[in-house]
Amino acid sequence: MKVRSDILRTYQGVHTWTGIIAGLVLFIGFYAGSLTMFKHEIQQWAAPLQASKVTVENYDYQPLVDAAIAEKPVQLAKGFSLDLHTEDAPLSWYVKGGPRGMHLDNELQTAYLSAKGQLTIEQQTENKLADLVDYLHRTAGIAGEIGHDQSGVYVLGIASVLYFLALVSGVIILLPTLVKTFFALRKEKGPSRFWLDSHNLIGIASLPFHLVIAFTVVVFAFHDFIYGGLAQFYGDKPLFERTPPAAQSYHIKDLPRINEQILAAKNYAPGYTPIHVRYSNLNSATPSAVFMMSNKQAVVRGPVTDYLFMNPYTLEVVNSSYPQGDESIWGNMVASIFSLHFGTYGGEWGRWGYFIMGLLGAFLFYSGNLLWIDKRFKKDPTKRSTLFMAKLTIGVCLGSMLAVVSTLITAKWLPSIVANTNYGTLICYYAVFFVFVGFTFVKGTSRASALGLYLLAALCAIMVISSFVILLTTHNGFALYSSYLVDAVAMIFSVIFFALAKRNQRKAEPDRIMPSFNKLSQA
Amino acid sequence: MTRPQKYQPTWLGKTFAGALLGLALAFILIAFFAWYGPGGIDARDKVQFNMWMIPPLWLSIFSFTYLFNSAKQAWLLLGGLTVLLYTGFFMLRGGL
Numbered sequence: 001m002k003v004r005s006d007i008l009r010t011y012q013g014v015h016t017w018t019g020i021i022a023g024l025v026l027f028i029g030f031y032a033g034s035l036t037m038f039k040h041e042i043q044q045w046a047a048p049l050q051a052s053k054v055t056v057e058n059y060d061y062q063p064l065v066d067a068a069i070a071e072k073p074v075q076l077a078k079g080f081s082l083d084l085h086t087e088d089a090p091l092s093w094y095v096k097g098g099p100r101g102m103h104l105d106n107e108l109q110t111a112y113l114s115a116k117g118q119l120t121i122e123q124q125t126e127n128k129l130a131d132l133v134d135y136l137h138r139t140a141g142i143a144g145e146i147g148h149d150q151s152g153v154y155v156l157g158i159a160s161v162l163y164f165l166a167l168v169s170g171v172i173i174l175l176p177t178l179v180k181t182f183f184a185l186r187k188e189k190g191p192s193r194f195w196l197d198s199h200n201l202i203g204i205a206s207l208p209f210h211l212v213i214a215f216t217v218v219v220f221a222f223h224d225f226i227y228g229g230l231a232q233f234y235g236d237k238p239l240f241e242r243t244p245p246a247a248q249s250y251h252i253k254d255l256p257r258i259n260e261q262i263l264a265a266k267n268y269a270p271g272y273t274p275i276h277v278r279y280s281n282l283n284s285a286t287p288s289a290v291f292m293m294s295n296k297q298a299v300v301r302g303p304v305t306d307y308l309f310m311n312p313y314t315l316e317v318v319n320s321s322y323p324q325g326d327e328s329i330w331g332n333m334v335a336s337i338f339s340l341h342f343g344t345y346g347g348e349w350g351r352w353g354y355f356i357m358g359l360l361g362a363f364l365f366y367s368g369n370l371l372w373i374d375k376r377f378k379k380d381p382t383k384r385s386t387l388f389m390a391k392l393t394i395g396v397c398l399g400s401m402l403a404v405v406s407t408l409i410t411a412k413w414l415p416s417i418v419a420n421t422n423y424g425t426l427i428c429y430y431a432v433f434f435v436f437v438g439f440t441f442v443k444g445t446s447r448a449s450a451l452g453l454y455l456l457a458a459l460c461a462i463m464v465i466s467s468f469v470i471l472l473t474t475h476n477g478f479a480l481y482s483s484y485l486v487d488a489v490a491m492i493f494s495v496i497f498f499a500l501a502k503r504n505q506r507k508a509e510p511d512r513i514m515p516s517f518n519k520l521s522q523a
Numbered sequence: 524m525t526r527p528q529k530y531q532p533t534w535l536g537k538t539f540a541g542a543l544l545g546l547a548l549a550f551i552l553i554a555f556f557a558w559y560g561p562g563g564i565d566a567r568d569k570v571q572f573n574m575w576m577i578p579p580l581w582l583s584i585f586s587f588t589y590l591f592n593s594a595k596q597a598w599l600l601l602g603g604l605t606v607l608l609y610t611g612f613f614m615l616r617g618g619l
Contacts, residue, residue, distance in 0.1 A: 006530040010589050013534070161582065168586035218578040226574050233554035235616060239570050331568030334575055 015169040022159035023365040025140040032137040034358030039130040045483035046411035067119040077252040079280035104422040125420040157221025164214040191513040199367040216341040264315040300344040369393040377515040395440035398452035403432040405459040453501035460494035536594020544601035545584035551608040
């Protein structure tokens with residue numbers, strides 16, 4: 001397809017500048033997003049749950065709930081969670097903090113019935129590793145809060161606007177040569193051409209995924225403002241109908257039997273099984289029970305499961321994230337967009353697909369930055385800004401990956417030293433990240449990338465070694481261990497990083513995309 | 524046929540036109556869709572869909588703004604369309 005050359009040049013400019021501004025935060029957002037696909041597995045790997053205390057099959061939760069309510073009526077009326085799927089203590093409630101937001105010192109009390117039917121309550125600090133991975137994904141690690149949201153969320157929202165522009169402009173500048181060179185990976189024409197070809201191939205091949213991610217992130221970051229704007233056009237119409245609170249207040253002693261509630265939740269739609277219930281405000285006129293409903297055969301609209309909102313006293317379903325039939329075609333469409341971002345529409349294969357697409361996305365931003373540096377360096381090898389960007393790219397990309405792997409290892413070993421691991425893991429992330437960025441700026445890009453890749457390979461291997469050391473030293477460890485998959489993936493990445501490090505070391509100067517900046521560094 | 528105008532990059536002007544007028548246009552197009560589109564204003568959950576559609580509309584207009592020959596042309600065309608649609612909406616609904 002022909003595009004006028006002056007338009008092409010403008011879009012080249014748009015692509016370059018939007019990409020270089022937004023690329024680094026998006027790199028972190030993408031590979032951390034890949035990890036969030038398996039965040040619960042990762043947390044389970046780092047801090048495995050204790051030995052089984054109840055059997056799941058046909059377990060009657062009623063005696064446990066009754067005993068707990070009798071023991072702690074006020075605490076439980078505020079809210080509690082009942083896990084219908086776990087082999088650990090199924091009942092838990094917060095004595096400090098709450099389920100929403102990023103609180104690193106949440107204290108949970110968990111309860112189970114001992115073999116003799118005795119209520120046993122234990123207190124523990126909630127492990128937030130899965131939430132920390134999620135936090136890194138949503139904020140790129142940019143700390144601080146604006147309003148009720150983390151400021152990093154807004155930064156990524158703005159970065160995603162630029163990302164959308166970069167995607168469209170990237171396609172436009174490719175149009176003239178797209179048909180001829182789509183599958184061409186030209187190695188013989190030098191490293192820049194090879195990197196450019198891979199950048200283009202990945203970008204075009206996963207374009208729909210990227211367009212969806214770009215605009216959904218904008219919505220996630222700014223939906224409050226957009227609703228605010230939209231309200232102006234709705235005149236006197238309220239945007240949302242509020243369900244009026246019930247006339248009378250409820251009390252926890254009247255809570256219907258758990259089995260009745262589960263049955264009501266199951267009867268709402270066939271095929272869905274409740275796996276988790278969260279109660280709140282039980283002593284009020286607005287009590288709620290949120291059921292996490294699992295259905296392996298259907299497209300799921302939440303990050304992990306579908307949701308059902310019920311008044312636990314009347315057993316009336318107030319709302320749900322289910323497909324709603326013809327009456328709510330709009331709700332269905334919105335729910336589908338959610339699942340397009342979360343990658344929950346394709347079961348296990350979909351999860352792995354999104355894991356790989358996320359990593360390829362991270363590669364897209366990394367290669368984009370390298371191409372920019374390469375081009376600018378060839379034009380003017382003494383430009384300080386090029387050197388700065390080169391150092392920042394290597395420092396941030398390798399640094400944040402190193403930081404995550406170190407954090408996972410820390411999270412694995414810390415529980416044997418301190419009770420609350422959340423602060424330790426958070427500090428570890430930032431410490432490793434900033435030390436490596438600093439190292440890159442002091443020692444230069446070639447030494448940093450060589451060291452960084454070897455370190456990554458070593459740390460991934462240490463993940464696996466840690467698992468085995470801990471397993472060997474725990475009584476009956478192997479029998480209860482379920483995280484072999486995490487170790488296997490860590491092993492694969494260790495090999496990949498080692499191969500990359502070797503290649504990087506072997507390559508002669510003209511075969512590298514990243515210039516060595518020798519003259520500049522000495523100047 | 525008029526002679527094709529010379530293409531000017533005029534970066535900043537086009538960027539602002541795309542960012543601001545693109546957003547204003549996205550809102551008003553969705554406003555029409557909300558009131559006069561399928562289901563009308565009262566359709567269940569439609570407000571969520573409407574909100575979701577604003578960013579992709581906005582970003583699409585934004586990213587194609589650089590096709591205009593100049594910033595002035597972008598502002599005139601997008602601005603004219605914005606004024607026209609807002610006036611139309613105002614007359615139909617008797618206020619925002």
